[in-house]
């Protein structure tokens with residue numbers, strides 16, 4: 436797949452909206468995650 440998919444799988448991009456899911460000071464979590472905007476409980 437493309438770079439976008441890879442960045443989502445690494446947790447860099449949100450797996451819901453595709454926006455940035457980490458700040459520049461954070462490390463790649465290595466797994467898919469959602470950004471603050473999409474995170475709801």
Ligand SMILES: [Zn+2]
Pocket residue numbers: 449450451452453454469470471472473474
């Ligand atoms: Zn999002």
